[in-house]
Amino acid sequence: MSDPQEASTASSPPQRRRPTIYDIAERLSLNPSTVSRALNKPGRINSETEARVRAVAQELGFRVNRAARALPTGTTGTYGLILPDITNPVHFALIRGVEEVTRSRGFTLTISESEGSAATEKEAITSLQNAVDGLLVVASRLAPEVLVELAAITPIVASNSASDALPSVIPDIAPGLEQAILHLKELGHRSIAYLGLSGADASQINRGKWDLLFDLATAQGLSIVEIPITAPTVDGGAESLRRIVASGTTAVFAYNDLVAHGVLRAARTANVRVPDDFSLIGFDDIFSAELAVPALTTLRVPLREIGSTAMSILLDPASNRTPSQQTLPIEFIVRESTSSAPSR
Amino acid sequence: MSDPQEASTASSPPQRRRPTIYDIAERLSLNPSTVSRALNKPGRINSETEARVRAVAQELGFRVNRAARALPTGTTGTYGLILPDITNPVHFALIRGVEEVTRSRGFTLTISESEGSAATEKEAITSLQNAVDGLLVVASRLAPEVLVELAAITPIVASNSASDALPSVIPDIAPGLEQAILHLKELGHRSIAYLGLSGADASQINRGKWDLLFDLATAQGLSIVEIPITAPTVDGGAESLRRIVASGTTAVFAYNDLVAHGVLRAARTANVRVPDDFSLIGFDDIFSAELAVPALTTLRVPLREIGSTAMSILLDPASNRTPSQQTLPIEFIVRESTSSAPSR
């Protein structure tokens, strides 16, 4: 390595050390604390000096050092979003909603994954808690007690998983599901299936769907069965086609749109016709749902609103520590994958 | 508000102030600096005291305060990813690649959006630079000079946009495009169209595609036209159907798979048959490409590898300041949306 001095003499941008409030204070023969006030408490200072401070700050390209600010204040100005899988299209709209409110309020967002595992989720949370002012945890797999305990460190709001000890915002699936069941009944369907995730890592949401569907179906005199899928993915859905056909049901609810896409794909290669041979209803309404052939009838979850609502709660110190249960209704969207029950 | 003392006596987790290295030093009658060393420079200290320190740290649930560490060291341990649109499926695989290497190395990632605008991008960069050790900028719209200038503050690596003054990793589109053109020629196509983004905000990548396609097509004696789209989206693609049909070309390259999806959707409602009436080739190979009907023939960009490679460069102090041009080849994937040219 050559003399560093040499480097800064080279043709590339001179760019020395980042300016600090001391630099600007010195230029103006002011005290650093005055500069700090000028920059952060507009109005609480002589407006002329404030203007001069701002001018110099601008000129020097000053930007506060966030770490330095975080130390005395104890706040970082960044919030964390933890979800099972960043790249799952199911979360897009939610991410968008979260990102929007976070950014519009001038905070920055960091995103981390839990991989759908409780252990990784806990690790992600504790690791992030040292760098954020609050956490939004989506579809948590953690036991409520541990989530609550973690929330003692840094506010946590839960989304897509209920908790009566934390602020949480979840979809209200009852109205949409009810409509869907009625829709199916009107079309003459008598027996339906639910393609659900089973096993220990199954999310709360999954249980809720099945339980409600079960009640709704039986209340309407429809028979219902659960067909387990191995994963909430396209492939998981595709694998289940054989069991769907074997079940003899005429209408199936998929765990989510990804699974429904898989069913569609498998049906197409197996020459099973949807909705002629059986009707299919997805869940979430991800962007590709309307692109599918046939376009997916689905239950739209207001993910974007869920995200923005949850983040608004998190950003509000008055509400981010108080248990609450916001609930946003899902909506039934009829497209092409449902039709009259086949005559048997 | 009641006496805070009272609160910590309540039934909810007592959870006092986060423990610091002072707390653990005190417990062990050690100096904080020793604790710091024990935790950060394994081996450079008496192994027995190191063990005791670790034990107490564990017991207290100690976690370093990142801001406090960032101050003296000047590094934060977090890196930033800036891309036009988080929720664009085109970026999924890239995000995954980036996330993987970042996390596997123990760093944390923060993601921000540029909204495809140069101004927002610059704002996002400068804002993040105060909180990260390096930035990965995807599909930059910024002029090379300004990017370079910003890189003086914090290392920047560019991805999906070339720069000869920055480390960058981009797809090598030549081989795949060549294959695709040959494929079309063999199928008897004589005239092709490119659905491209025009206007000032058009990315570098777009220009590259068109230029290369142009050269390749003319070299093969095929006629080629550019059909402008208003946006690189499903709707943008759908809108272009009329012009595609009017153009009389028999094969079209879409700017990306989203656009191709739009074309497919519009074609379906207009009773235009793909690939019977014209062949369609997408770009990127997003997850829904194979789900489309017909399944999309497309050019797969190794986004995940691009992401992981770019992040590896960024994380390596030996390479994140040295201009370089990594290039990863795209791959031509034949599915169902291309077939013989219609006889005219």
Next chain:
DNA sequence: CTGTTAGCGCTTTCAT
């Protein structure tokens, strides 16, 4: 309205 002072929690010479 502005200057002084102390300190956030950690790392890092410099001593010992």
Next chain:
DNA sequence: ATGAAAGCGCTAACAG
């Protein structure tokens, strides 16, 4: 191998 002390850049009392 460990201790002492200073300092990173900023904020927040407390004075004046």
